[in-house]
Amino acid sequence: MAEASLPTPTHTVDTSGTLCPYPIVEAARAIRGLSPGEVLCVVATDPGIATDMPMWCRATRHEHLGTFRVGAAWKSYVRKRAG
């Protein structure tokens, strides 16, 4: 899925400058505040997010919509699971 075709995120959390595992810790914290179906965008400068986010989504049953490199950062889109 291309980044341009993704839904506008309900909330964006910028974890730039933090190192693994904090981007995932921050994502977990942020997604608790969303309603099912809403989309979270996680911005990270730690390259580990590219492998961690799909695995975290698989474990937590949120939907990983895509992770994209944008300059020196990564943007990861996650749709909160229903229920």
Next chain:
Amino acid sequence: MPAKAIGMISGGLDSTLALALVKRQGIEVKAVNFYTGFCITETQRRKGGRADGTVPRNEALRAAADLEVEIEYVDVSGSGYLDLIVNPRYGYGANANPCVDCRIFMMRRAREIMEQEGADFVFTGEVLGQRPKSQRRDTLRVIERESGLEGRLLRPLSALLLEPTVPEREGLVDRTKLLDISGRSRQRQIELARELGVSDWPQPAGGCCYLTDEAFARKFFDLLDAREGGGEGRHIVREDVVLLSTGRHFRLSPRAKLIVGRSEAENAILEGYRGGRSRLEAQGVNGPVALVEGAPTWEERTLAARIVARYGKGRRAARVAVTWEEDGLVETYEVEPEADEARIESLRI
């Protein structure tokens, strides 16, 4: 309502198998992974991967994803944990590893999570007799008691060799489906992995904690001794943990230490920790970023600059200009790169 359990997982083979065994009983499981700041794998990832070019995975996340179990990171890397590793009640293992205290600390947190989540018990992948200190029978009992988890701490891989826990006695866990593994051999775990369809686990096993590493332990205790000698008291803070696992460390004197980056990634990490330290870098030639902690004398400053010059491309030059940045002021030292390898080795921590 099914039973609910909190699984402490590292993503290694034993904790992955424990997770699979408990989940297979139809028990609702929440996995927790403790972040201490001392994980070698995490540090390798921050530095861009291993020497062979591969990037290690986060194994706890991988295990939870493979077994479709919700996972939560628990960050324990703050002051309470750091105080514990400086002053462990049960002492250190072979290096700077206070494994018994560390297990108690984590299990106390796991107990809190168990209570918050309304779970029935906590489980781990511990195997009786697998590790010389922290997994002896008597130590397992101490850890259970001290963590406040008495009767609520299940070790599925060795359960048949231990007293039945409350969830076993209450029938929440079927004890007949638990195991009697002990010792250091991993043969039975490998057979069990085949049986449970667990096909992916990290190799080699264990060794993920810097505190068990001899070279790290030398630097760790050097720092504590230097602080104590300087009247600060034995303590470490979070940024020490990053710096102790970054670069070559040289003890210039009881008052001053030099840290020299070994790669672009380490140079970038050191750049992030300039606050309160002096920054050194050779000019006109490629070379490492270095930091000096403490209050060096003039001679020690010159020595630090010479060592920094030695680790750059100008190591064979007659003289190298090394900048010294401190509190916004920049000085330049023209030095001969240090050529006395024995001297350098004598300073290496």
